[in-house]
Amino acid sequence: MLFTSLQINRPKTQDNPLSLSLNRVLAEDVVAEVDLPRFNRSAVDGYAVKAEATVGATQFEPKKFKLTDRSVLDAKHAKRVWTGNALPRGADAVVMLEDTKEVEAEVEAWAPVTPGENISKRGEDIRKGSTAVEAGTRLRPQQLGLIAALGFDRVCIFELPKIAILATGNELVALGNRLQKNQVFDANRLVLASLCRELGVEPIDLGIAEDSVAEIATKLRIGLQRADAIITSGGTSVGASDVVPDAVNNVGKPGVIVHGVAMRPAMPTALAVVKEKPILILPGNPVAAMIGFEVFARPLIFRMLGLRQAEPRFEVQARMNRGIATSLGRRNFVRVNVFRKDRGLFAEPISARGSSMISTMTRANGYVVGPESIEGLEEGESVTVQLFDFVKVAD
Amino acid sequence: MLFTSLQINRPKTQDNPLSLSLNRVLAEDVVAEVDLPRFNRSAVDGYAVKAEATVGATQFEPKKFKLTDRSVLDAKHAKRVWTGNALPRGADAVVMLEDTKEVEAEVEAWAPVTPGENISKRGEDIRKGSTAVEAGTRLRPQQLGLIAALGFDRVCIFELPKIAILATGNELVALGNRLQKNQVFDANRLVLASLCRELGVEPIDLGIAEDSVAEIATKLRIGLQRADAIITSGGTSVGASDVVPDAVNNVGKPGVIVHGVAMRPAMPTALAVVKEKPILILPGNPVAAMIGFEVFARPLIFRMLGLRQAEPRFEVQARMNRGIATSLGRRNFVRVNVFRKDRGLFAEPISARGSSMISTMTRANGYVVGPESIEGLEEGESVTVQLFDFVKVAD
Numbered sequence: 027m028l029f030t031s032l033q034i035n036r037p038k039t040q041d042n043p044l045s046l047s048l049n050r051v052l053a054e055d056v057v058a059e060v061d062l063p064r065f066n067r068s069a070v071d072g073y074a075v076k077a078e079a080t081v082g083a084t085q086f087e088p089k090k091f092k093l094t095d096r097s098v099l100d101a102k103h104a105k106r107v108w109t110g111n112a113l114p115r116g117a118d119a120v121v122m123l124e125d126t127k128e129v130e131a132e133v134e135a136w137a138p139v140t141p142g143e144n145i146s147k148r149g150e151d152i153r154k155g156s157t158a159v160e161a162g163t164r165l166r167p168q169q170l171g172l173i174a175a176l177g178f179d180r181v182c183i184f185e186l187p188k189i190a191i192l193a194t195g196n197e198l199v200a201l202g203n204r205l206q207k208n209q210v211f212d213a214n215r216l217v218l219a220s221l222c223r224e225l226g227v228e229p230i231d232l233g234i235a236e237d238s239v240a241e242i243a244t245k246l247r248i249g250l251q252r253a254d255a256i257i258t259s260g261g262t263s264v265g266a267s268d269v270v271p272d273a274v275n276n277v278g279k280p281g282v283i284v285h286g287v288a289m290r291p292a293m294p295t296a297l298a299v300v301k302e303k304p305i306l307i308l309p310g311n312p313v314a315a316m317i318g319f320e321v322f323a324r325p326l327i328f329r330m331l332g333l334r335q336a337e338p339r340f341e342v343q344a345r346m347n348r349g350i351a352t353s354l355g356r357r358n359f360v361r362v363n364v365f366r367k368d369r370g371l372f373a374e375p376i377s378a379r380g381s382s383m384i385s386t387m388t389r390a391n392g393y394v395v396g397p398e399s400i401e402g403l404e405e406g407e408s409v410t411v412q413l414f415d416f417v418k419v420a421d
Numbered sequence: 422m423l424f425t426s427l428q429i430n431r432p433k434t435q436d437n438p439l440s441l442s443l444n445r446v447l448a449e450d451v452v453a454e455v456d457l458p459r460f461n462r463s464a465v466d467g468y469a470v471k472a473e474a475t476v477g478a479t480q481f482e483p484k485k486f487k488l489t490d491r492s493v494l495d496a497k498h499a500k501r502v503w504t505g506n507a508l509p510r511g512a513d514a515v516v517m518l519e520d521t522k523e524v525e526a527e528v529e530a531w532a533p534v535t536p537g538e539n540i541s542k543r544g545e546d547i548r549k550g551s552t553a554v555e556a557g558t559r560l561r562p563q564q565l566g567l568i569a570a571l572g573f574d575r576v577c578i579f580e581l582p583k584i585a586i587l588a589t590g591n592e593l594v595a596l597g598n599r600l601q602k603n604q605v606f607d608a609n610r611l612v613l614a615s616l617c618r619e620l621g622v623e624p625i626d627l628g629i630a631e632d633s634v635a636e637i638a639t640k641l642r643i644g645l646q647r648a649d650a651i652i653t654s655g656g657t658s659v660g661a662s663d664v665v666p667d668a669v670n671n672v673g674k675p676g677v678i679v680h681g682v683a684m685r686p687a688m689p690t691a692l693a694v695v696k697e698k699p700i701l702i703l704p705g706n707p708v709a710a711m712i713g714f715e716v717f718a719r720p721l722i723f724r725m726l727g728l729r730q731a732e733p734r735f736e737v738q739a740r741m742n743r744g745i746a747t748s749l750g751r752r753n754f755v756r757v758n759v760f761r762k763d764r765g766l767f768a769e770p771i772s773a774r775g776s777s778m779i780s781t782m783t784r785a786n787g788y789v790v791g792p793e794s795i796e797g798l799e800e801g802e803s804v805t806v807q808l809f810d811f812v813k814v815a816d
Contacts, residue, residue, distance in 0.1 A: 201573075207507075
């Protein structure tokens, strides 16, 4: 949404060992400096031959070849090859093992092959000079394999963005300490840090600040020195206790740009920029913080990583198993549990009320976006569910 | 498949800081020792009141309350609360901020509330004594958040399995070295290690072995000492150069159980057990190694992680954009690129021949399983595509 129009500097690049580059984002195209395969090779286990010498071969009238180990072949010879072996010069096909029989120093071919059959031709995988992997691609195991096969042991990747995380609230107590009356444990720093790690970013922890403009401003200044972006939770509401937006505006220009978003949950979310660095101000309610991260931080971090394309959540179409009211004029993020019934997928809304219930996030396996223009999702209505990672859609 | 019937010991458990447990697998149920929320609290910004005192309130005939800061409330008083604040004793509802107006030391309520309205009741999220997260669950950000909210700063998780990886083949050269004629760079160790890392396992590198039973056996023995399972690549074919199966059989009992699997690619895959540890013997062709890992190693590792359920790949239904021949009598893993056209999803098969082309894995965004009973997938045929991670189904 808003941050998508924010100017983001192209991340810095670094030269990195390929073996340490899993899930990093490639900064420069990888261009093949060699053909792959580098030489004509056998695609099967069998015997390399000149194809023309196999014409008419059958099990009853096999063609016979003398076995050789030489690297040059004529029409009278065949060479034993395993999958991946280089073909001898002169050979243009391979008879598969199961279509042959070795008899002393000879081999019988029981079936003809055509030129090129059972061969991987030099350059058929990747041609020298062509782009093997484009800049902006996240390096998955298969890309690493291709780059390794091309012989590169280092790649140019983007540096990781630095994201700082701050939780605010007088009621918050860090895990491992004792609660006083009316206090709660701070879950948000761990949740937001984990959501960053999921995207491949190790966050910077700014700790917990009390609801004090001065204390929050101090921590924000540290964050701006050390990080490229800051995510806060708590201290923002709709037209009331706005200690974090106030602190952000104290720290620098332009400060808060948007305060309050027509969505539910996470309505009090604010978006700010200070010293050209984005600051995402999320509500303190853990569910709202998670949904706010999903909507605003995730696409922002994808851009800061240098990815060519945002990575989508997987979607499924399902029918609402039960109706649920939504807020007219707001975009509603309804947690649902998708399950299979009578060969169709159904989405059970998790908890109509109580966006603050963190268990709604663990009981759901995805969410449905209910648009601003409606007052609810109806039973039987077809919806698109954004699935959480690693989820199982139960049978 | 076969390994699913293998007896796997329950992994050992470890006590771990919650903050370092992202994506680890919970070994014991997390049972709530407190109610969550711990106290009745406001779900909105507004004024805590006794609901009965708001009956009949309208904007024209508001009900008036004296403001108080006390922790006990009667019907004449209201207390300012922010989202998440504890309710004062005696209060049973909250009037939302937008339905109120503060006038000096009083607040006007413009709308009635019913008992329980805009309140999160103690225990409504999780009740003391109930199971918050089940053993065998991978700890995602939302589970970490719930466990943190419950006040646990440590969890009992399963130890990670130790997987050792060995590449074999005279033709292999480790990345960073120079190639001689007819040699190729070893891509498989990096690919297989990366596939393990994707599942949360840091593998043990056994290096590259030449095609020698003695050398391979030595490395396998090291692997059996240090790891819970071994994955090899290369040195296995169908009824021919079987240096790895031979080495495995030299190392211990029962040795190779299955050699050759009715699938394509990865037909020469072999499955072995030595000293109760599984050994997965994959072909050297990088595509076959990746598909073999997908089919055999992935479900094995899910079980070794202690996961209650294997994590499925996301699936989509698509129609074949083009027909492709498959091998009768074998399960065919056809790489495809799924794309959207005319509001439907279509799967373009990537490369009919040449299972050895590693670029087929980078150009595809998923695969289709073509069953043993057919000779091909037809144009227009409806297929289920298993999607690779992080893929974009292009519009």
